[in-house]
Amino acid sequence: MLIREATADDWPAIWPFLREIVAAGETYTYDRDITEEQARSVWMLAAPSRTVVAVDQGGTVLGTAKMNRNHMGPGSHVAGASFMVDPAHGGRGVGRALGEYALEWARAEGYRMMQFNAVVESNVGAVKLWRSLGFEVLATLPEGFRHPTKGFVGLHIMYREL
């Protein structure tokens, strides 16, 4: 697996699984009927932020991550990141590799910490993955997320120092 910069040419490969993940409404606070243009502008970030793709040896896009400054001005030493792995390629270490990559990026850019603003409490796979990468739950916004089948669940703020 290779993680490299995402280019405009990667978008047609990203959009189908990004749309599937967002439409499921279980993991992101994006509108479930997000349009392709909205999604592209939310996900495909310009420098100094970064959007990357994880690709296999044949060049198939397996997943993607975006990395950015989380807060402005006096909070600009706090990084943020978001991740989407194509469900067809889940459970094979792509998310972990992208998470490790984002942490390395943030360290190299001189950030002091990384904060995830809204990790859905019921997204147990993601919470477990971020914990294993050194993140802790700082606080949980009770019932901050309306899950399509579980009802109102919490939204974690997770963080780790770099």
Ligand SMILES: CC(C)(COP(=O)(O)OP(=O)(O)OC[C@H]1O[C@@H](n2cnc3c(N)ncnc32)[C@H](O)[C@@H]1OP(=O)(O)O)[C@@H](O)C(=O)NCCC(=O)NCCS
């Ligand atoms: C969360 C997500 C990025 C994980 O990516 P992935 O490639 O499937 O994860 P990995 O194969 O790298 O798994 C890494 C770890 O995550 C955990 N994990 C992943 N999916 C899990 C699941 N369904 N149940 C329990 N644990 C799970 C395991 O701890 C696993 O540990 P291991 O490496 O010891 O096996 C991916 O499922 C995804 O894109 N989900 C939809 C969008 C999303 O939730 N993004 C994150 C928002 S905070």
